[in-house]
Amino acid sequence: MTAPNPLKTPDLEFKSLLFLVLAATALFLLIVWPFFGAVCWAVFIAIVFWPLHQRLLRGSQGRPNMAAAASLTIILLIVILPLALVTASITQEASLLVAKMRSGEVDFGAYFQRAMQALPAWIRAILERLGVGDLGVLQQRALASLGGNGQALTARAFSIGQVTLDFVVAFFVMLYILYFFFRDGGAIAQSIARSIPLRDDHTHRLLTHFVTVVRATVKGNIVVALVQGTLGGLAFLVLGVQGPLLWGAVMALFSLLPAVGAALVWAPVAAYFFFTGELVAAIGLALWGVVAIGLVDNFLRPRLVGRDTRMPDWLILVATLGGLVVFGLNGFVIGPVIAAVFLVSWQMLAAARQQDVAAPAAREPD
Incomplete structure (x- = not known):
C-alpha cells in the first residue's frame, strides 16, 4: 500500500491556495494603486x-x-x-x-x-x-x-x-x-458574490448594503453640494461679492462636510458685512444661509443619504471627514461606505452569535 504524500493533503493544498490568492491579490492591488x-x-x-x-x-x-x-x-x-x-x-x-x-x-x-x-x-x-x-x-x-x-x-x-x-x-x-x-x-x-467566503444570505446583505450606500452617498452628497453651491453663489451675486461662481464652487466643495461645510464660506462673509456696518446685507445673508442653505443640509441630506444608509448623522460626518483625510476627494464616498460595511458586518456577526446561542437551547428537552 502506497503511503500518502504529505504534500498532497487537502489541508496543505487549501492553505497553499489561500496563500497564493492573498499574495496575488496584494500584488494586483499594488499595480492598480496608481x-x-x-x-x-x-x-x-x-x-x-x-x-x-x-x-x-x-x-x-x-x-x-x-x-x-x-x-x-x-x-x-x-x-x-x-x-x-x-x-x-x-x-x-x-x-x-x-x-x-x-x-x-x-x-x-x-x-x-x-x-x-x-x-x-x-x-x-x-x-x-x-x-x-x-x-x-x-x-x-x-x-x-x-x-x-x-x-x-x-x-x-x-x-x-x-x-x-x-x-x-x-x-x-x-x-x-x-x-x-x-x-x-x-x-x-x-x-x-461566489468568491466571497460567506454564507449566501450574508453575502447578499453585504453587497446590497454596499450598493445602497454608494448610490445614496454619491447622489445625496452631489445633489446637496450642487444645491448649496447654487444658492450660495446666487446670494453672493446679489450682494456684489467678487467671484460668485468661484465662491459657489468652494461652497459646494465644502458642503461635502455635513452640517458645517457651507457655513464655512458664507458665515465669514456675513460677519464681514456685519462688522463693516452693512447690516441689511449681513442679516439677509445670515438668514439665507440658515434658512435656505441650512434647510438643504438639514432636510435634503438625511432623506437622500441617511435614510437609505440607515447610519446616524454623527457617523456620516466622522466617516466623511476621515475618508477625506485618508483618501482625498474620493473619501467622501469611500468613508461612508467603509462605515456602512463596518456596521453591517458587526450586525451580521451579532446575529450569527445569537443563532449559535439559541440553537442549543432549542434542542434541549423540556
Missing part, C-alpha cells in the same frame, strides 16, 4: 447609473455592447461635459480674481482691516496675539506663492504638466473601465 481613484469612480458611477443602463439594455434588445456605449455617451453628455464647462468657468473666474488682487482692485487686506477696526479692542488684541491681525501681509505672501516671478512658474511648469497628464490618463482609464463595468457588470457581481 489608478485607485479611476477604478473607484468607475465602480461608483456604474452603480449609480446601473438602473439607467438596465433600461437601455432592454431597449437595445439585449445587446450589451450597444447598451454600454449608450450609457457611457449619456454620462458624458449629462454629467462630465457640463462639469467640464463649469470647471473651465470657475478656473477663468479664479484667474480673474487673482489678477484683480495683484492689481489692487480687490484688496482682501483692506477688507479685513475694515472688519478688524469694527471689532472691540479686546477681540483685536486676541487676534493680534494669534498672528492674524494683519491680513495684508498674508495676502502679499499668498500672491507671491501664486507665482509672482516667471522663474517660479517655469520651474513648476513640468510638475503642473505632469499632474495634468496623470489626470487625463486616469480620466480615460475610468471611462474605459466604466464601459466594461456596464457591459459585464452582472457577471462581475455574480463572480464576486
Whole structure:
C-alpha cells in the first residue's frame, strides 16, 4: 500500500491556495494603486447609473455592447461635459480674481482691516496675539506663492504638466473601465458574490448594503453640494461679492462636510458685512444661509443619504471627514461606505452569535 504524500493533503493544498490568492491579490492591488481613484469612480458611477443602463439594455434588445456605449455617451453628455464647462468657468473666474488682487482692485487686506477696526479692542488684541491681525501681509505672501516671478512658474511648469497628464490618463482609464463595468457588470457581481467566503444570505446583505450606500452617498452628497453651491453663489451675486461662481464652487466643495461645510464660506462673509456696518446685507445673508442653505443640509441630506444608509448623522460626518483625510476627494464616498460595511458586518456577526446561542437551547428537552 502506497503511503500518502504529505504534500498532497487537502489541508496543505487549501492553505497553499489561500496563500497564493492573498499574495496575488496584494500584488494586483499594488499595480492598480496608481489608478485607485479611476477604478473607484468607475465602480461608483456604474452603480449609480446601473438602473439607467438596465433600461437601455432592454431597449437595445439585449445587446450589451450597444447598451454600454449608450450609457457611457449619456454620462458624458449629462454629467462630465457640463462639469467640464463649469470647471473651465470657475478656473477663468479664479484667474480673474487673482489678477484683480495683484492689481489692487480687490484688496482682501483692506477688507479685513475694515472688519478688524469694527471689532472691540479686546477681540483685536486676541487676534493680534494669534498672528492674524494683519491680513495684508498674508495676502502679499499668498500672491507671491501664486507665482509672482516667471522663474517660479517655469520651474513648476513640468510638475503642473505632469499632474495634468496623470489626470487625463486616469480620466480615460475610468471611462474605459466604466464601459466594461456596464457591459459585464452582472457577471462581475455574480463572480464576486461566489468568491466571497460567506454564507449566501450574508453575502447578499453585504453587497446590497454596499450598493445602497454608494448610490445614496454619491447622489445625496452631489445633489446637496450642487444645491448649496447654487444658492450660495446666487446670494453672493446679489450682494456684489467678487467671484460668485468661484465662491459657489468652494461652497459646494465644502458642503461635502455635513452640517458645517457651507457655513464655512458664507458665515465669514456675513460677519464681514456685519462688522463693516452693512447690516441689511449681513442679516439677509445670515438668514439665507440658515434658512435656505441650512434647510438643504438639514432636510435634503438625511432623506437622500441617511435614510437609505440607515447610519446616524454623527457617523456620516466622522466617516466623511476621515475618508477625506485618508483618501482625498474620493473619501467622501469611500468613508461612508467603509462605515456602512463596518456596521453591517458587526450586525451580521451579532446575529450569527445569537443563532449559535439559541440553537442549543432549542434542542434541549423540556
